[in-house]
Amino acid sequence: MCVCKLFVFLCLSVIISLGLHVPPSPPLSSAVQMVERGTALLKKMEINVAEAEKRTGKNTMNMQETYTVYLIETRWVMNNKGVSGGTPATPDCLWRRYSEFELLRTYLLVTYPYIVVPPLPEKRAEFVWHKLSADNLDPDFVERRRVGLENFLLRVASHPVLSNDKIFFLFLTEVNTHVDSRLKSLSAMFRVKNPDKRFTDLKHYSDELSTVIAQLLRVRARVADRLYGVYKVHGNYGRIFSEWSAIEREMGDGLQSAGHHMDTYAASIDDILEEEEHYADQLKEYLFYADALRSVCKKHDLTQYESEMAAQDLASKKQQKEELATGTVRVFSLKGMTSKLFGQESQEQRESRLAALEQSIQEGEELLKDKNTECQEFVRTAWEDIERFKEQKDRDVREALISYAIMQISMCKKGIQVWSNAKECFNKM
Secondary structure, eight states, X not given: OHHHHHHHHHHHHHHHHTTOOOOOOOOOSSGGGGSOOOSHHHHHEEEEEEEEEEEEEEOTTSOEEEEEEEEEEEEEOEETTEEGGGOOOSOEEEEEEHHHHHHHXXXXXXXXXXXOOOOOOOSSOOXXXXXXXXXXXXXXXXHHHHHHHHHHHHHHHHSTTGGGOHHHHHHHHOSOOOOGGGOXXXXXXXXXXXXXXXXXXXXXHHHHHHHHHHHHHHHHHHHHHHHHXXXXXXXXXXXXXXXXXXXXXXXXXXXXXXXXXXXXXXXXHHHHHHHHHHHHHHHHHHHHHHHHHHHHHHXXXXXXXXXXXXXXXXXXXXXXXXXXXXXXXXXXXXXXXXXXXXXXXXXXXXXXXXXXXXXXHHHHHHHHHHHXXXXXXXXXXXXXXXXXXXXXXXXXXXXXXXXXXXXXXHHHHHHHHHHHHHHHHHHTO
């Protein structure tokens, strides 16, 4: 029981350290409750990932493989006048693989680089306690991933910008979506000269958030292992008391009752740890959100890098114009060396080059203006979405940790009750 109490205190300390000052709200029963249903798409359409199914087929290497597909159900919502948009209220259904969800999210990352795109649930089981299967086809893991994929779709559908995307709508309603052609690579890294402190701090924050949640999940996995052992020891108590009751006449009933309480307590650990996995998955979502934050920072670096390169190119052209107009060369250049060896340019050649440089400078100024405007607009839109994300994160993480702490306290009370019942059985012997 001390282990459980320590972990409850750890959860509460994390709540305080993250500074999650949000008015209390009732505990969540599912990840779906963590989504705000306030956007136009969710007012018109219900979205569910109803079930998962194992299938066998051939992959790109023409080899047999077993994979899981998920059934997406969408249904137009009824209104007072009948059916929204005049569309039948029967649900539309289609199957999607996890890889298709990955493709959709990559498309959203590329198309909306200023938005903190919701993450997908883990592809492979991580931070699991040792008694839990890490098999990707394990029914419990597949079920948790189904809930996570539904939560992902609802997160996107609840976003004020992402919910209006046509490709996302086609992903929900059309069997074939051609997203591949819209994808680009975001793997390049750029080092800017004057980084924006806000985005630098955001990178550090995302790293710290990832580290803290990963450590919390590791501790939870270790605690779950020890807790599993403690509960199974109670099963040994139950077996011993039951065997002892068979050879005792006067104490037999008391020992048998105590053994029954111990057996019931030991058997409850599987349901308890399965409920814990639900809260762990909610924390994992924000572990993966840290990557989404880093993607926004990476895109900002690219935008600022392009602006700085445009400014650098413009400054270089202005220097060339000044040198050409005055006939002085500030730095060594091949053209300056050529002029010394083969003589100066004619007046016509110089004027022609000056006119070309003037035109190039005007184009460079326009380009720099556009790049600066693009960078400023990116910062404005990105920061609006980051603020929205932070409010959502504070609320969701706070509720998940408090609900987890309440569950642990309830579990400890049940343990105390079991031993109180056992004490009464012993007193009656």
